[in-house]
Amino acid sequence: MIDDSRPIFVQIAEMIENDIVDGVLPEESQVPSTNEFAAFHRINPATAAKGVNRLVDDGILYKKRGIGMFVATGARAVLVGRRREEFYEQYVAPLAREARKLGIDGEQLADMLARESAASGGGAATRAKEGAL
């Protein structure tokens, strides 16, 4: 939900990006209109439009005149690639910082990540470990 930490239009753009990455909004599907975003999040329509337009400028969404906004083909791959680049700064660095504070050494941290990866059966956590160490 909307919080005070960053501009609202940035948060709207990120929410749409999340939905694209998660597959909630598949490529070539229509995204809600800015007025629908505004009503749902109870924000100014101009702010919602600014968030959506940011993604249009980015090539993530495109406009079909008179119909609405759609997710561009290839958008998901672009977003996933960008998020991987930010992954270290956003997740690994704070994780390592907190671990240091608590006296958890690198090996223990790696163990934890391996355990989490095994539990969820995904490969993402393993890749994160490689980035961190």
Add this chain to the structure above:
Amino acid sequence: MSAVVVEVEKLSRNYRNVKALEDVSLTLQQDKIYGLLGRNGAGKTTLMSILTAQGFASSGDVHVFGEHPYENERILSRICFIRESQKYPDDFKPVHAFKAAALFYRNWDQGLAEQLAEEFQLPMKRRIKKLSRGQLSAVGVIIGLASRAELTFFDEPYLGLDAVARQLFYDRLLADYAEFPRTIVLSSHLIDEVANLLEHVIIIDKGRILIDDDVENIRGSAVNIAGTAARVESFTAGRTVLHREGIGALVSHTVEGALSAAERREAQELGLELGPVSLQQFVIRKTLDAGAPLGAEPPADDAAGLGNGTSARKHARTGATR
């Protein structure tokens, strides 16, 4: 891009020896939602009264839709001003008030008025005098929305409205604005409730404009920094500290100006907690020094190291307030 709807130049209003408004200049653009914020007695209602020709300026110039609003029927039928304590004739019922509004406002939507009356559970055939405070506010809110005036002022329209009714008001306002864009000025003390509805904010303090900026520029133009006293002090040295508070060895500073990514990282390395400042907190911090002696001029721009050049900076006031 947007046309100018209201233009105010060097407007002042004196009541005997009280300066209610002093040298106020501003413009309102078409189809934006403005927040007019400030403390009690700051001059908000005086300003709105003058813009709607219900009050007179002592000096200065006011143009609404490019013309002087005084006794200007052409202009006034395009303006709706919902006062905090709107007075109605003694024997009026809501149904009469709506009929009168329908005659006056050319965009009046009777269907919307009736729908809203139902949603607000307003007794249409009870005398307005006998309505509760909340129901009286509902009458104003409904007229303000259903008039669809090109320029609509809501002066603290929510008195007595419960949380459900206020939410209803905000939702209907957004929905109707999305369908029929128009210029709306919302004066409110419940800043957190309306913050996300606004596109532009005007903060007025002691008759002067303190801040006139887009909400998005104001968000993130201040940040809370908390941690041990020595570290916070050294980190915030040279910045404009709007507010300080502390508990034991821990202190929290509200500083003006956004932090760069590098500064954020530095703060985190130092173990400092960074927190957002809501619009409401920001307004409180900026107008808190209202107890200071009147006539204190804002100091010359001492905001070295402030990073950004938003217009908020232009109005930066005394650095450290306690």
